[in-house]
Amino acid sequence: MQKKFNFLGLLQFIFMIAAAFVVGFILNFAQTHDLIFTKQIVFQTNVNTYILTVIILFLIYLGLYGLFNRFFVSSAIYFVFFAIYAVADYLKVKYRSEPILPSDLSMLKNIKGLLSMVTPKIITVVVIFLIILVVIFGLLEKFVGKKMLHFNHITRLIFIALAAISIGSFYTASDNNSMTYKVLAKAGYTNYASNINQSANSNGPMLTFLGNMYVDVMDKPNGYSKEKMASIVKKYQKTAKQINRKRSNNDLSKQTLIFVLSESFSDPSRVPNIKLNQDPIPNIRNIKQNTTSGLMMSSGYGGGTANMEYMTLTGLALNQFxxxxxxxxxxxxxxQEDPINIANSFKTSSAIHPFHGNFYNRNSVYEKFGFKTFKNIDTTGSLKLKYTDVLPQMEYVSDQSAYKDTLEQVNSVNGGQFINLVTMQNHMPYTNNYTNNPYKVTGSGVSDSSRSQVENFSQSLNYTDNSTKEFLEELDKLDKPVTVVWYGDHLPGIYDGDDIYKYNVQEHQTDYFIYSNKYARKNGTGTTKLDDNTKVTDPNGFIPLALKQMDQKVTPYYALLTKVQEEVPAMAKNIDEGTNNLYVNEDGKSVDKLTKQQQKIVDDYKLVQYDLTAGKGYTKAVINK
Incomplete structure (x- = not known):
């Protein structure tokens, strides 16, 4: 009897080890989407990191066993969790070219919203698979569970502790002097921080996830001190005076400024190896020709909306973190306490987002930014969205409805105000079937399986094109100065026929324009068209461009942003190995090296950004006044 018991226990541990190997392989495949590439990583080039992943997976399994002391219950939880993780990572890589990261966990507050971004077919298949899995392990626990190993309290605590230590040790993974860092380095773990997806391809998604549990906000720049920051403030106080001599308006709060983040908006005809049978955005193309406009360098592909929004509202650059x-x-x-942002320059500020307000912590972020109101699909009473119509065959609130709510907000205040609108109409997935969709896509920039998505996306853009034209026409009827900064945040992750590394710049360029209504242009609070340094910019360049468009005087901080926008190539977070910084000039070409003058401005910019976010805040009280 004793021998039989030991043999059964041995089989359990063999099964757990085998399961760890299989789950590790599946996670790597979910990350790479390529069976051959996965085999090469697991069995040839990155064996050590794979073995390390397997060890951690086994210890997690062991920890669950210690926690529940029921083999099949622990197994069910283990396989269900990693099945969901694998599917989530697979989908995020597919649409956003990056793995699941610790920062994504905040979005679990709204499971309903997350599921709305996944096709019903995928949800159905996954749910059925999980139900089958749970039923099988449930039956095994009922009929065989009593025969499995059960442990005393001390052994269970040891198992739980081993799992906790294996995960918790990654908290110091970024510390060069820590034991975890040294073990990871010995195993061949390489953190391609400028390209998180490449890091996950090489190390596996789980090690990459654990390795990013703790991050420093920003590396301390050379020369950072109270004295240095005081000299920078004086420098840009002088710069502000020089800029302000040529500008007429000194009270920004009297004007109305609207930032419109148009979800996933980008011209598909500009994507390499893509050709459309007709133009889906003739109105916006015409608007861009007749007002301040150009291309925006995005720090995301297929996602990263909140990051572009952050840069736009604060003027701080993601690539410098x-x-x-x-x-x-x-x-x-x-x-942070009172983080710097454009809303601080207005007595009245509001945000509108026709989706769930807790995505990316927007509820608390907007409160931190000082927004007086935030309307979203979860708000009620006086903050309830008035317009929530959706387009035929679509699931998100239409741009037309979002614009109507924005106009309501514009008209609700007599004086000036700031409004931040983040739309949702063109969010993934693009699997809807429009009736008689006129758009046809050819070219190798998209696979046959994704071609219909680009065609659906093009039809959605056309709806945006028409509603945006109508929105600006309504603003032109107002007897108050209104300026709109309108931009797409990133390309949708549907151009799977192009190599994103080969077309790095093109696949990170969206469209933008800055429009001042008729009243603003007539009364000297808005410009028709700026031409200097507008062809290619970045989200952190929108505040200085808007202030220039409005002929508005600047603070020392906005003087610094003006110098960055005018004299430094547009910047973005790079996906290439070796550097976090992608600089792109007015010709749309990447720049390998900045001039001495440009580097001086960037150095000042980094020092100020560090001081305002991770440093002592020496400049906070004076630089934006």
Whole structure:
């Protein structure tokens, strides 16, 4: 009897070890989407990191066993969890070209919203698979569970402790002097921080996830001190005076400024190896020709909306933060008191987002930013969205409805105000079937399986094109100065026929324009068209461009942003190995090296950004006054 018991226990541990190997392989495949590439990583080039992943997976399994002391219950939880993780990572890589990261966990507050971004077919298949899995392990626990190993309290605590230590030790993974860092380095773990997806391809998604549990906000720049920051403030106080001599308006709060983040908006005809049979955005193309406009360098592909929004509202650059910091909204703003942002320049400010308000912690972020109101699909009473219509065959609130709510907000205040609108109409997935969709896509930039998605996306853009034209026409009827900064945040992750590394710049360029209504242009509070340094910019360049468009005087901080926008190539977070910084000039070409003057401005910019986010805040009280 004793021998039989030991043999059964041995089989259990063999099964657990085998399961760890299989789950590790599946996670790597979910990350790479390529069976051959996965085999090469697991069995040839990255064996050590794979073995390390397997060890951690086994210890997690062991920890669950210690926690529940029921083999099949622990197994059910183990396989269900990693099945969901594998599917989530697979989908995020497919649509956003990056793995699941710790910063994504904040979005678990709204499971309903997350599921709305996944096709019903995928949800159905996954749910059926999980139900089958749970039923099988449930039956095994009922009929065989009593025969499995059961442990005393001390052994269970040891198992739980081993799992906790294996995960918790990664908290120091970024510390060069820590034991975890040394073990990871010995195993061949390489953190391609400037390209998080490449890091996950090489190390596996789980090690990459654990390795990013703790991140520094920003590396301390050379020369940072109270004295240095005081000299920078004086420098840009002088710069502000020089700029302000040529500008007429000195009270920004008297004007109305609207930032419109148009979800996933980008011209598909500009994507390499893509050709459309007709133009889906003739109105916006015409608007761009006749007002301040150009291309925006995005720091995301297929996602990263909140990061572009953060840069636009604060003027701070994502690429200058720590290499491993992935989400300022969830990893920076909530730790700050009165974070710097454009809303601070207005007596009245509001945000509108026709989706769930807790995505990317927007509820708390907007409160930190000082927004007086935030309307979203969860708000009620006086803050309830008035317009929530959706387009035929679509699931998100239409741009037309979002614009109507924005116009309501514009008209609700007599004086000036700031409004931040983040739309949802063109959010993934693009699997809807429009009736008689006129758009046809050819070219190798998209696979046959994704071609219909680009065609659906093009039809959605056409709806945006028409409603945006109508929105600006309504603003032109108002007897108050209104300026709109309108931009797409990133390309949708549907151009799977192009190599994103080969077309790095093109696949990170969206469209933008800055429009002042008739009243503003007539009364000297708005410009028709700026031409200097507008062809290519970045989200952190929108505040200085808007102030220039409005002929508005600047603070020392906005004087610094003006110098950055005018004299430094547009910047973005790079996906290429070796550097976190992608600089792109007016010709749309990447720049390998900045001039001495440009580097001086960037150095000042980094010092100020560090001081305002991770440093002592020496400049906070004076630089934006």
């Amino acid at each position: 720590s290499d491993s910091l992935q989400s300022p909204y969830t990893q920076v703003v909530n730790k």
